[in-house]
Amino acid sequence: MKKITNAWLLWLSIAVALTALINLPSLKSALLDGRTDTALILSTVNEDETRYLSRVHEILEGRELMGNPILKEHEDRIAINGLVEWLTAGYAILTETDLAITVFHTDILFSFLNIFLMLLWIQCIVRNPLLTLATFSILWIDLFNFGAALLRESHSKDTMLLVNLYLCFVFLPKRDRAMLRILRGLFIGLMLYSYPYHWTVFLPFEVLLLLTEWGGHRSFRTSLKNAACIFVPFILTVLPFAIVNTASNAADPLAWEDTIFRFGMLRTHAIAAPLLQLQLWTVILALFAGIFVLRQKKSHASVLLIVLLIASASAVASNILTGHESEFQGHYGRFVLMFAYAGMWMLATMTLPKKLMKTSVLLVLTLACVLQIREVPRALMEAQRNIAAFDRSEEKMTLEWLHANVASGSVILAPSTLAMLIPTYTSHSVFMSNAARFFVATDEELTERYLVFQTFFPEETDNPSGGTLSVFGNYAGSSYSRAKRTYQLTHFTLSGFTKTIPDFIRHQELRTRIDEHLRKPGLKDIREILKKYELDTVISVSPPPAALKDLFKFEKKLGTFTVWKKY
Numbered sequence: 001m002k003k004i005t006n007a008w009l010l011w012l013s014i015a016v017a018l019t020a021l022i023n024l025p026s027l028k029s030a031l032l033d034g035r036t037d038t039a040l041i042l043s044t045v046n047e048d049e050t051r052y053l054s055r056v057h058e059i060l061e062g063r064e065l066m067g068n069p070i071l072k073e074h075e076d077r078i079a080i081n082g083l084v085e086w087l088t089a090g091y092a093i094l095t096e097t098d099l100a101i102t103v104f105h106t107d108i109l110f111s112f113l114n115i116f117l118m119l120l121w122i123q124c125i126v127r128n129p130l131l132t133l134a135t136f137s138i139l140w141i142d143l144f145n146f147g148a149a150l151l152r153e154s155h156s157k158d159t160m161l162l163v164n165l166y167l168c169f170v171f172l173p174k175r176d177r178a179m180l181r182i183l184r185g186l187f188i189g190l191m192l193y194s195y196p197y198h199w200t201v202f203l204p205f206e207v208l209l210l211l212t213e214w215g216g217h218r219s220f221r222t223s224l225k226n227a228a229c230i231f232v233p234f235i236l237t238v239l240p241f242a243i244v245n246t247a248s249n250a251a252d253p254l255a256w257e258d259t260i261f262r263f264g265m266l267r268t269h270a271i272a273a274p275l276l277q278l279q280l281w282t283v284i285l286a287l288f289a290g291i292f293v294l295r296q297k298k299s300h301a302s303v304l305l306i307v308l309l310i311a312s313a314s315a316v317a318s319n320i321l322t323g324h325e326s327e328f329q330g331h332y333g334r335f336v337l338m339f340a341y342a343g344m345w346m347l348a349t350m351t352l353p354k355k356l357m358k359t360s361v362l363l364v365l366t367l368a369c370v371l372q373i374r375e376v377p378r379a380l381m382e383a384q385r386n387i388a389a390f391d392r393s394e395e396k397m398t399l400e401w402l403h404a405n406v407a408s409g410s411v412i413l414a415p416s417t418l419a420m421l422i423p424t425y426t427s428h429s430v431f432m433s434n435a436a437r438f439f440v441a442t443d444e445e446l447t448e449r450y451l452v453f454q455t456f457f458p459e460e461t462d463n464p465s466g467g468t469l470s471v472f473g474n475y476a477g478s479s480y481s482r483a484k485r486t487y488q489l490t491h492f493t494l495s496g497f498t499k500t501i502p503d504f505i506r507h508q509e510l511r512t513r514i515d516e517h518l519r520k521p522g523l524k525d526i527r528e529i530l531k532k533y534e535l536d537t538v539i540s541v542s543p544p545p546a547a548l549k550d551l552f553k554f555e556k557k558l559g560t561f562t563v564w565k566k567y
Helices: 002-022 024-033 038-043 047-060 085-095 099-126 129-143 154-171 178-194 198-215 220-248 253-263 274-295 300-322 334-351 354-391 394-405 416-425 434-438 443-456 475-491 508-519 523-532 546-551
Strands: 411-413 535-540 552-558 561-566
Touching: 002 024, 002 099, 002 129, 002 354, 024 038, 024 099, 024 354, 038 047, 038 099, 038 354, 047 085, 047 099, 047 154, 047 416, 047 434, 085 099, 085 154, 099 129, 099 154, 129 354, 154 178, 154 198, 178 198, 178 220, 198 220, 253 434, 253 443, 253 475, 354 394, 394 416, 394 552, 394 561, 411 416, 411 443, 416 434, 434 443, 443 508, 443 523, 443 535, 523 546, 535 552, 546 552
Parallel strands: 411 535
Antiparallel strands: 535 561, 552 561
C-alpha cells in the first residue's frame, strides 16, 4: 500500500512540475504582469488554435450546435466534429469567466490531467515506477516536442483527454470487466465527435484485441459478449452524430460529401494499391504469429507485451480502414508510438541485464530533463515577442474597432492574418479564411470565395498548380503521397513518376478555373460572386480594384488598414 501511495505522490508531483513548466509564459504574465490574456494571444498565433477557439466563441455567443463560425451562410449547418470545444466553453459558462481567462485556466487544468493520466496508464502497463518514468520521458521528448507543443494548445490538450482516459480504461489491471469495456466503446464513439482521426486508431485496436482473445482461451460466446460491450456503446454514441448530420446536411449533400473528403474520411487505397495492402497485411499476420508464440509463456509481462503489439498493429489496420499514410499524420500517429515505446521497455526488462537497464533509464531521464529545461528560456522569449507584437499590432486595433462599430453578424473580407482572428475576438463572420476548408461547404463555394479573396489580396495568392492545399484541404497531398509510395513499391524507384499534388485534387475543373482566373482576372465573374454572398465590409491595405470601386464606399482609416463598406 505504501508503494502505491508513493507512486501516486510521485506522479502528482511530476504532473504539477511539468504543467508549471509548459504554462510558464502565461503563469509569468499573470503573476508578474497582472495580465491573463497571454494564453489566448499565444493560442491565436496558431491557425488550428484560432479555428478551435472560434468554435468555443460560437458556443458562448449562443449557437450551441457549433456549425460554421467562419462562413455565415453555413452557421446553422452541423460541423463534422465538435465536442471537446464544450470542455472549454462549459468551463467559461460555469465559472462566468471570459474567453481569455478560460483559456488560461484550462491550459493549466487540462495539461495537468493529461500528464497525470499518461503516467497512470503507463504505470498500469510496466508496473515499475522507474520504467514508467523512462517510458514517459521518451514520449515527452518525441510526442510533445519537449513537453510544450500539444499540451499547451487547446484543440489537442482537450482531445487528448478522451484518448488518455480511454487508455487508462484499456490498461487498468481489471480491464476485462464489462463496465470498462462499455466505457472504452463510449470513449471511442466520443472521439468521432471530438477529432475525426483518433477513433480510426483505437477501433481497429479493439477488433484485433478481441480476435486475439477469441484465438486464445476465450469461448466464442464470451468473445461475442465482450465485443457487444464495446461496439454497442460505440454505435449508440455515434448514432446521434449520424442522424443529426444527415438531417442538417440533407438540403445540400454535396457540401457534406466535399467536406468529408477534405477531412480524409472517405478515402481508401485498397484497390489502387494492392502491393501496399499486401505489405500491411503481412505485418499484421507476422505480429499475430509473434503474439501466439508469446501467449504460451503466460507471464504478466508477456500478456501485456501482446497487448502492445496488437496496439501497434492497429496502426496498420487503421491505415487499411481509412487509407491514410501508414506512418500517419502528426495529428494521431504518435499514439501508435506510445505503445511501441512501452513495448520496447518491456522487452528491455525481459532481456537486458538489470545494471544496463538502470543505466539506460537514467540516461533517458537525464536527456528528457535537459531538453525540457533548455526549452524554457526559448518559450519565454518567444511568448514575450508574440505578446508585444500583438499589443502593438494593427490587427488588435482593428478587432477592437470592429467589435465596437460594426453590427454583430456582419461578413468581413480581410487579409489572412486578420481574417483568422475575427471569428475568435468578435461576433462577426469572415468571407474567406484558410479555416473555411475545415467547415461544411462545397469545393465550388470555396473556389468562388478564393477567387474574390485573391482579387482583393493578390499578394497573398497561392497557385494551386504549384501544389498549394489552402483552397481544397489536405486530401490531395495525402493521395499524392500514397500514389508516390505505391509507385515506389511497384518499381523500386521514383524514376518516371510524373504526377504532382494538383493531379489529385478532386474537382479538376475548379483548379482549372482558379488557374485561368490567376492568369487573367475575370472581374465580371467576381461581381456575380459578390451578389451571391452576404459580404458587407472589406478591410484592406489597398483600395478595392478599380473595376469594383463603385460597389464600396470609404468608412474608416485604421493605421495601414482601410475599412470599406459595401453599397
